[in-house]
Amino acid sequence: MGPIAALLGFVCLLQWYIFGNFRFYSDPIFRNNQPPLVMKGGDPYIRALMRTISASEASSNRPYSVLYGGRHFDNFSRHPEICITIVTGPNKGNCSTAAGRYQIINTTWYTLTRRYHPNPERFMFWVSYSFEPEYQDAVVYRWLNDSQFWGTDISQLLRQGKLQEVLRRLSPTWTSLGYGIETNSVSRSLPQIYQKILLEELKTAGKSV
Structure with missing residues (x-):
């Protein structure tokens, strides 16, 4: 041997x-090696979920700059708003502005930033929301922790081992999570990918399962 x-x-x-x-x-669990979040600290269960979403939605060694379809952008001052034609699946022929680690479309990003962006730039009546990696993380982290929005405490469900229930609840938003309309080769392996990442996050946080 x-x-x-x-x-x-x-x-x-x-x-x-x-x-x-x-x-x-x-x-896919071997091929999908999600880089750490730029954001420091926070709930390791939510952090692991964020990296799991990224594993399915934006599998790349540079996930924060990836566009729908795999191209990359360079300007993080705001959401890139580049609409790329969808060539396969149920939405074929439409175009998508999905961008960044969590593949958020521009209209959703601007809705979320009004509630969750920690540092918008303001000048008189003008407001700008940076799309830098730290803010992509911060917005999604705050969003996933908003129990009023989701109608449940996602962190608590994860601590109870109810990952499948969480993925099912999130699949209308992130359609590749195994219960949506655009599953992919990674979707079925997300529970295993999540467990692998969770061990990493718990170790970093100095906690045990």
Whole structure:
């Protein structure tokens, strides 16, 4: 047995120990290595959920700058508002302005920023909402923590192990989470991806499951 085969065998055994089943290196859980959030601190369960959403919606080593379809943008001073034609799926022929780590369309972003953006720039009657990575994180973090908006305490559901219920509730917003209209090759692996990321976040926070 060569060193590469031995390494793959060890990784499969490790995954069996953590998740209770064997996985091959081609599985999305191995290929999807979500970078940490730019935002520091906060609830590790919500942080893990944010990275899981990103794993399905914006799988990239530069997720904060990705546009719908995979291109990247450079100007973070505001939402890029670049409308890209949808070529597959139920919305084929329309265009999408989805951008950033959480693939938020421009109209949704401006609705959210009025409630959750921590540092809007104001000059007389003009208001600007930065789309820098730290603000993408901050807005989505505050949004997911808004129990009044979602009609439930998402953090509490995650602590109770009810990830599937959370994904189902969020799927009308993020349609690739396994219960929406645009599932992808990663959707079915999101529970395992979430558990892997949660362990990382809990370790960083100095907590245990």
